[in-house]
Amino acid sequence: DAGVIQSPRHEVTEMGQEVTLRCKPISGHNSLFWYRQTMMRGLELLIYFNNNVPIDDSGMPEDRFSAKMPNASFSTLKIQPSEPRDSAVYFCASKQGARTEAFFGQGTRLTVV
Amino acid sequence: QQQVKQSPQSLIVQKGGISIINCAYENTAFDYFPWYQQFPGKGPALLIAIRPDVSEKKEGRFTISFNKSAKQFSLHIMDSQPGDSATYFCAAMDATNKLIFGTGTLLAVQP
DSSP states (O other), X not given: OOOOEEEOSEEEEOTTOOEEEEEEXXXXXXXXXXXXXXXXXXXXXXXXXXXXXXXXXXXXXXXXXXXXEEETTXXXXXXXXXXXXXXXXXEEEEEXXXXXXXXXXXOEEEEEO | OOOEEEEOSEEEEETTSOEEEEEEEOOTTEEEEEEEEEOTTSOOEEEEEEXXXXXXXXXXTEEEEEETTXXXXXXXXXXXXXXXXXXXXXXEEETTOOEEEOOOEEEEEEO
């Protein structure tokens, strides 16, 4: 298996633009997570899904952030409008079952100028 | 959001020494405690994990010690090697699969 696949790997955008990050989880995994990593705040859980259903989005910083999982093999994280403080590395992770390993993608480095 | 406290923030150890990283949690609903290792430019990867019904788990040079009553757990890296230099995260998961990470420890093992 190719692992968790995220795209793009790098994104540079101007303030105010819409940004869409994409994630393809490992086939057969039923939980998917979105994290944001910064030096100041570490690895923050933004939202996670079980069986394509959002369970907890309390980590989503503002209404500018939204996430969807239309099917078991695809998820998006959208930021609209983007701001410089959104600059970070965004990770997607997936897992199967309870008390099991979550596998991370390579991340998307987002820079908002 | 911080529910898992991790220390120290950074750690320098000599080759062959023991690296110790500590974590504490508050939510008693957590029932799975993994440690992740992250190298620059990569996503975190599972190193070792423990369940709360076990007080210690060892895999090679890596050992987790777990104190359920104190709500604390720690990672010990024996015979630390330069290749162990990375950022280490403790984490905690509950029955809904919510996975929360500590703030991370940057480990540097000097040759």
